[in-house]
Amino acid sequence: xxxxxxGLAGLSVGLLQACxxxxxxxxxxxxxxGREEEIAMGTSESPKFAAEFGGKVASADxxxxxxxxxxxxxxxxxxxxxxxxxxxxxxxxxxxxxxALPGGKIFITxxxxxxxxxxxxxxxxxxxxxxxxxxxxxxxxxxxxxxxxLLIGVVxxxxxxxxxxxVQAVGEQxxxxxxxxxGRDQESEADKLGxxxxxxxxxxxxxxxxxxxILQKAMASGRQPEIFSSHPFPETRIERIDKLxxxxxxxxxxxxxxxxxxxxxxxxxxxxxxxxxxxxxxxPRTMIINPQGFAGADHASWCGVCAMRGG
Numbered sequence: 001x002x003x004x005x006x007g008l009a010g011l012s013v014g015l016l017q018a019c020x021x022x023x024x025x026x027x028x029x030x031x032x033x034g035r036e037e038e039i040a041m042g043t044s045e046s047p048k049f050a051a052e053f054g055g056k057v058a059s060a061d062x063x064x065x066x067x068x069x070x071x072x073x074x075x076x077x078x079x080x081x082x083x084x085x086x087x088x089x090x091x092x093x094x095x096x097x098x099x100a101l102p103g104g105k106i107f108i109t110x111x112x113x114x115x116x117x118x119x120x121x122x123x124x125x126x127x128x129x130x131x132x133x134x135x136x137x138x139x140x141x142x143x144x145x146x147x148x149x150l151l152i153g154v155v156x157x158x159x160x161x162x163x164x165x166x167v168q169a170v171g172e173q174x175x176x177x178x179x180x181x182x183g184r185d186q187e188s189e190a191d192k193l194g195x196x197x198x199x200x201x202x203x204x205x206x207x208x209x210x211x212x213x214i215l216q217k218a219m220a221s222g223r224q225p226e227i228f229s230s231h232p233f234p235e236t237r238i239e240r241i242d243k244l245x246x247x248x249x250x251x252x253x254x255x256x257x258x259x260x261x262x263x264x265x266x267x268x269x270x271x272x273x274x275x276x277x278x279x280x281x282x283x284p285r286t287m288i289i290n291p292q293g294f295a296g297a298d299h300a301s302w303c304g305v306c307a308m309r310g311g
Contacts, residue, residue: 023079024134024193031136032143033102038136039085042103046087049099049107053091054279057110062276065269066090069119070106070126076200077134084133088126092279096218100129102138110273115214119261119269120207123198128208131193137186184232188240195241195249204258205249209241 022029033041050056056063070088074081086104090113098108106129108122116122132138195205216234232240245253252258 022134022136024077024081024131025189029136029140030143031139033139035080035084038139039103042101042105043085045101046089046105049101050089050091053093053095053097053107053109055092057090057092057273057276059272059276062269062273063090066108066122066126069123070130072201073123073127073130073194073197074104076197077130081134086130092276094279096215098125098129100132102133102136104130104133106130106133110276110279112214114270114273115218116211116270117262117266118207118210119265120198120203120259121211121214122265122269123201123203124194124205124208124211127194127197128190129194130197131190132186135186135189135193137190141183141186187232188237191237191241192244192248195244199249199252199258202258204260205252206245207260209238209245212238212241 018031019028020031021027067088071086074084074086076082084104086106088106089108091107091109093109094111095109096112096115098106098112100106106126108125108129112125113122191208195208198207199205212234216238219234
């Protein structure tokens with residue numbers, strides 16, 4: 001018991017020293033990685049993810065369009081986040097997805113963009129991914145996973161081998177569900193941050209709801225119970241977005257200052273995108289849904305540490 005108490009006391013001191021208030025969320029977080037480590041991780045992994053999703057769409061104009069929208073959102077982020085080396089990439093994949101890596105590396109597939117009807121919808125998805133970065137969700141997810149393992153290890157060592165093994169087995173099962181639940185909370189938080197950033201550059205945040213409707217149509221069947229999913233179902237997110245539209249973002253509704261840019265998006269972006277070569281038939285089509293991804297159908301999972309796939 002003395003060893004257990006001593007281990008927990010030392011752990012508590014270390015946690016307090018590594019915690020800080022996130023300027024985007026207002027929440028206190030455990031900082032497993034610093035800013036430069038996050039940037040280094042994103043820079044290292046970015047080419048691998050781009051290649052896995054068929055590489056970039058070849059058009060410089062289309063890439064510049066996505067970058068323009070994304071950088072406008074990134075400029076509205078808090079504290080020193082605007083100075084992060086943001087990159088926004090349009091991937092030549094028919095998969096419906098978008099995701100973010102630490103350090104400001106944002107990706108969106110043509111498979112998702114081609115289902116959109118407005119620039120505001122594009123801003124909604126990119127803003128959501130920007131929100132994952134500013135909320136430091138990968139850092140947070142990694143810290144939670146590491147802390148769960150550490151706490152379970154401390155209890156197991158102090159309790160003895162036979163009882164400790166049972167504690168560890170139960171802890172791993174419970175910890176897995178808790179982490180998945182936390183992932184769902186991250187998605188809702190990123191939705192809200194995305195709406196914040198897009199409204200700051202005068203996009204109508206209702207477009208975030210419209211993207212949920214796109215995902216809802218894409219998820220026609222085969223869904224597992226939500227409690228075991230790393231993402232809320234689109235209808236759950238729609239309910240939360242509707243509440244935000246009635247409260248925090250009420251002033252943006254029926255307000256001509258907040259636009260969607262439908263005609264510009266369809267003429268300047270969609271028409272050009274449809275003229276681009278389609279992905280090769282053997283292009284990767286596995287859908288990766290990660291703690292920093294927008295979500296869609298055919299759920300899998302991604303761990304920010306090791307790119308581990310799961311069902």
